[in-house]
Amino acid sequence: MATLLSPPRHYLNDGYGIKSWLLTRDHKRIALLYLASVTVFFFIGGAMAVLIRLELATPVGDLVSDETYNKLFTMHGVAMIFFFLIPAIPSVLGNFLIPIMIGAKDLAFPRLNLLSWYIYVVGGLFSLYAMIAGGVDTGWTFYTPFSTVSSTTQVVPTALGIFVVGFSGILTGLNFIVTIHRMRAPGMTWFRLPLFVWSSYATSLINVLGTPVVAITILLVAAERVLHFGFFDPSVGGDPVLFQHLFWFYSHPAVYIMILPAMGVISELVAAGCRKPVFGYTFVAFASLAIAVLGFLVWGHHMFVAGESVYSAMIFSVLSFLVAIPSAVKVFNWTATMYKGSVSWETPMLYAYGFIGLFTIGGLTGLFLAAIAVDVHVTDTYFIVAHFHYIMVGGTIMGYLGGLHYWWPKISGRLYHEGLAKIAAWIIFIGFNLTFFPQFVVGYLGMPRRYHAYPPEFQVLNVLSSAGASILGVGYLLPMAYLIWSLRYGRIAGSNPWGAVGLEWTTTSPPPTENFAQTPVVTWDAYEYPAPVETHVA
Amino acid sequence: MSEANPGGAAHPAHVVPTRIYYVIFGILMLCTYLTVQIAFFDLGILNTVAALTIAVLKAALVVLFFMHVKYSTRLTWAVVIGSIFWLAILLALTLTDYTTRAWQTFG
Amino acid sequence: MLPDAVEHHHPALAHQFDSLEQQKEAATLGMWIFLVTEVLFFGGLFLTYTTYRHLYPDAFAAASHELIVWAGTINTAVLITSSLTMALAVHAAQTGNRRLLVLFLIVTMILGTVFLGIKAFEYYSEWEERHVPGLNYAFDPRYYRHAQIFFSLYFLMTGLHALHMIIGLGIMAVMLRWSIRGTITPEYFTPIEISGLYWHFVDIVWIFLFPLLYLIGRHAHV
Numbered sequence: 094m095a096t097l098l099s100p101p102r103h104y105l106n107d108g109y110g111i112k113s114w115l116l117t118r119d120h121k122r123i124a125l126l127y128l129a130s131v132t133v134f135f136f137i138g139g140a141m142a143v144l145i146r147l148e149l150a151t152p153v154g155d156l157v158s159d160e161t162y163n164k165l166f167t168m169h170g171v172a173m174i175f176f177f178l179i180p181a182i183p184s185v186l187g188n189f190l191i192p193i194m195i196g197a198k199d200l201a202f203p204r205l206n207l208l209s210w211y212i213y214v215v216g217g218l219f220s221l222y223a224m225i226a227g228g229v230d231t232g233w234t235f236y237t238p239f240s241t242v243s244s245t246t247q248v249v250p251t252a253l254g255i256f257v258v259g260f261s262g263i264l265t266g267l268n269f270i271v272t273i274h275r276m277r278a279p280g281m282t283w284f285r286l287p288l289f290v291w292s293s294y295a296t297s298l299i300n301v302l303g304t305p306v307v308a309i310t311i312l313l314v315a316a317e318r319v320l321h322f323g324f325f326d327p328s329v330g331g332d333p334v335l336f337q338h339l340f341w342f343y344s345h346p347a348v349y350i351m352i353l354p355a356m357g358v359i360s361e362l363v364a365a366g367c368r369k370p371v372f373g374y375t376f377v378a379f380a381s382l383a384i385a386v387l388g389f390l391v392w393g394h395h396m397f398v399a400g401e402s403v404y405s406a407m408i409f410s411v412l413s414f415l416v417a418i419p420s421a422v423k424v425f426n427w428t429a430t431m432y433k434g435s436v437s438w439e440t441p442m443l444y445a446y447g448f449i450g451l452f453t454i455g456g457l458t459g460l461f462l463a464a465i466a467v468d469v470h471v472t473d474t475y476f477i478v479a480h481f482h483y484i485m486v487g488g489t490i491m492g493y494l495g496g497l498h499y500w501w502p503k504i505s506g507r508l509y510h511e512g513l514a515k516i517a518a519w520i521i522f523i524g525f526n527l528t529f530f531p532q533f534v535v536g537y538l539g540m541p542r543r544y545h546a547y548p549p550e551f552q553v554l555n556v557l558s559s560a561g562a563s564i565l566g567v568g569y570l571l572p573m574a575y576l577i578w579s580l581r582y583g584r585i586a587g588s589n590p591w592g593a594v595g596l597e598w599t600t601t602s603p604p605p606t607e608n609f610a611q612t613p614v615v616t617w618d619a620y621e622y623p624a625p626v627e628t629h630v631a
Numbered sequence: 632m633s634e635a636n637p638g639g640a641a642h643p644a645h646v647v648p649t650r651i652y653y654v655i656f657g658i659l660m661l662c663t664y665l666t667v668q669i670a671f672f673d674l675g676i677l678n679t680v681a682a683l684t685i686a687v688l689k690a691a692l693v694v695l696f697f698m699h700v701k702y703s704t705r706l707t708w709a710v711v712i713g714s715i716f717w718l719a720i721l722l723a724l725t726l727t728d729y730t731t732r733a734w735q736t737f738g
Numbered sequence: 739m740l741p742d743a744v745e746h747h748h749p750a751l752a753h754q755f756d757s758l759e760q761q762k763e764a765a766t767l768g769m770w771i772f773l774v775t776e777v778l779f780f781g782g783l784f785l786t787y788t789t790y791r792h793l794y795p796d797a798f799a800a801a802s803h804e805l806i807v808w809a810g811t812i813n814t815a816v817l818i819t820s821s822l823t824m825a826l827a828v829h830a831a832q833t834g835n836r837r838l839l840v841l842f843l844i845v846t847m848i849l850g851t852v853f854l855g856i857k858a859f860e861y862y863s864e865w866e867e868r869h870v871p872g873l874n875y876a877f878d879p880r881y882y883r884h885a886q887i888f889f890s891l892y893f894l895m896t897g898l899h900a901l902h903m904i905i906g907l908g909i910m911a912v913m914l915r916w917s918i919r920g921t922i923t924p925e926y927f928t929p930i931e932i933s934g935l936y937w938h939f940v941d942i943v944w945i946f947l948f949p950l951l952y953l954i955g956r957h958a959h960v
Binding site: 653656667690711717726 | 766767771777778781785788792807815821824825826829832931935938939942946948949956957
């Protein structure tokens with residue numbers, strides 16, 4: 094086999110120096126700027142998680158005070174949700190891949206893209222300031238009137254940080270929507286698009302429609318806290334539940350912002366890993382849109398015990414059952430893709446298969462919660478915590494890591510060490526399940542969430558969970574190490590190390606700044622793998 | 632390139648005759664006058680209905696003619712209608728809570 | 739449309755686009771999507787308003803009665819006129835009439851400033867009447883608490899709207915500069931058109947704010 098050479102000119106060596114990075118308009122460089130920043134927040138959120146699990150290893154609140162514990166889980170949630178899970182896949186993988194996947198030279202608005210990153214950084218700085226200046230203890234959900242009237246912590250700086258970073262998401266979503274509508278290469282019709290693009294499009298719709306509502310809600314909270322306006326303060330006639338309506342109108346679709354891009358990644362991984370077109374391409378594409386739309390109709394299921402009218406609750410409950418359907422369609426279709434496919438077991442595919450199993454568990458437990466009768470008992474217990482971590486960690490983060498590994502050769506031009514990567518994937522899978530499965534049990538048994546102490550009979554399960562967390566932590570550190578190592582010492586990748594189908598694999602690794610030497614003209618479907626060769630025993 | 636259309640042939644931008652702008656302006660001013668006048672009569676619930684209807688009509692005229700949506704692509708229409716629809720979701724589903732809180736619960 | 743050879747090197751064509759037409763379509767779609775986000779942004783406030791008006795109709799009527807109807811009415815007329823002049827500015831840009839474009843932009847900006855001036859006068863009156871929550875609020879004890887919610891909404895909604903007006907004036911100032919310099923031509927008038935979209939949107943928000951805030955229970959003798 095001929096020794097592969099790096100392309101002489103590509104986006105990483107097209108200009109050196111800090112200015113060429115901080116003032117870049119290249120979507121690929123901006124994706125790497127995001128990669129650095131979201132990783133910082135991932136480790137900040139992770140550090141909070143370490144302290145939380147350490148505290149919960151014993152039933153007594155002996156590591157930190159209850160107020161400090163409140164700050165820990167709040168900041169864990171804020172850092173992880175707003176600064177990692179929501180931006181990670183869209184702003185890192187989406188930014189890098191969408192123009193290439195559609196055959197364009199860049200996004201529609203490259204300078205807006207760079208501005209989005211700076212806005213993210215400013216929002217991040219506000220939140221970091223809040224953490225250093227004493228933290229915030231309201232929970233990432235900021236329920237009123239505690240957050241507006243009683244809390245004595247850094248509510249406003251944190252709220253401002255979230256307000257600002259929300260605009261980063263809105264502008265990125267806007268950029269993606271316009272790009273996908275207007276910048277597709279000749280022949281790249283909607284139904285030839287990779288499913289990752291469909292998912293990113295649906296995610297962008299949610300970003301654009303939902304984030305402004307949480308933005309105004311945060312402004313209302315800040316106004317109430319600073320000027321004592323009284324929208325959510327019962328002593329003035331305000332209704333705290335109105336805050337919850339406004340907050341969850343965004344924050345429920347936000348969870349679909351977190352999962353849809355990961356689902357898009359999984360579609361790509363399953364197709365490449367099984368050498369087959371995704372089964373029911375059209376259904377999967379429309380399922381993404383359906384999730385985006387239906388996701389906006391279910392927010393009241395977070396408020397079953399908050400005081401909303403029971404009739405309203407019933408409507409939200411029925412709608413919540415409906416939203417599970419398109420997600421199930423996707424899981425069925427990925428499974429059907431694997432059937433009679435040429436299934437491979439490389440690291441990205443390990444993450445994909447892990448995703449399918451863990452997301453299914455997380456999603457099914459969501460159905461339990463959609464039933465009001467069950468939710469009334471398990472609300473605010475660890476059952477809920479386990480449910481959303483199965484989806485956000487077992488789902489989104491596995492999808493993120495799978496995608497990062499799959500496209501790493503394209504992004505860096507290098508191959509990572511496959512053996513180490515497989516080991517890390519298994520460590521993460523085992524660590525994850527050990528951390529969060531016991532939480533389903535302990536939550537069902539009645540352990541409340543957001544408490545730093547608990548009855549001693551729950552200790553065994555908590556210790557299992559904390560042990561799992563330590564394994565998970567090791568698992569997350571390994572990719573950091575070997576991916577960075579590969580930048581210098583990894584084997585040169587070549588343009589298509591996976592032998593996959595897709596426009597991104599037709600250009601060099603790393604790609605040139607303008608993505609393609611010539612604008613491609615597309616005449617093939619998204620996953621046109623050659624039919625498998627049938628072998629017969631004579 | 633836009634769509635699967637390598638030539639990028641443009642549909643010529645529609646120039647709206649200014650006469651139409653002045654007519655729409657007149658209607659908008661008339662509606663403003665009407666909405667203020669109606670407010671001074673007690674029509675019960677119809678006050679709100681009238682005020683909102685007139686506001687919606689004014690907004691529609693601005694959207695269709697001043698913002699050229701009447702002459703725009705289907706995509707633009709979809710975006711405009713989508714935004715109204717999503718605002719409607721926010722208002723309608725929240726109001727399912729507030730309008731039914733006083734109703735009897737079961738048992 | 740310009741022949742391809744000329745278009746490819748048009749100074750206003752950005753490198754990621756293949757034609758001015760594609761750039762125009764992208765910019766227009768981008769502005770429309772931005773306006774969608776603004777609809778939802780203000781929408782949260784309209785939801786808050788709707789909820790509390792549903793809960794406290796009498797207090798809202800009493801509080802609304804205190805607003806200066808003639809100021810709000812004049813402001814509505816001012817904004818509608820400014821939308822007219824904005825549409826005429828776009829028309830002038832499209833037809834290559836630089837003089838009229840500059841004129842209509844200036845008139846639009848003057849009208850926007852008049853709006854803000856009247857708003858400032860209203861805010862000052864409300865301060866004198868002690869209707870500013872958080873600062874010097876006092877009201878009829880029958881409706882004290884709930885009217886405070888009305889006034890909070892009033893200041894927040896009209897304040898946010900005014901902020902958008904100020905940003906709009908800034909955008910118009912930039913457009914004016916570009917128009918005077920000759921950057922705007924019949925081939926490239928997209929900036930004027932999408933600035934117009936923004937301006938009309940701000941007008942539409944006021945079209946709803948005006949009846950909802952100023953005209954509740956006007957007929958009543960409180």
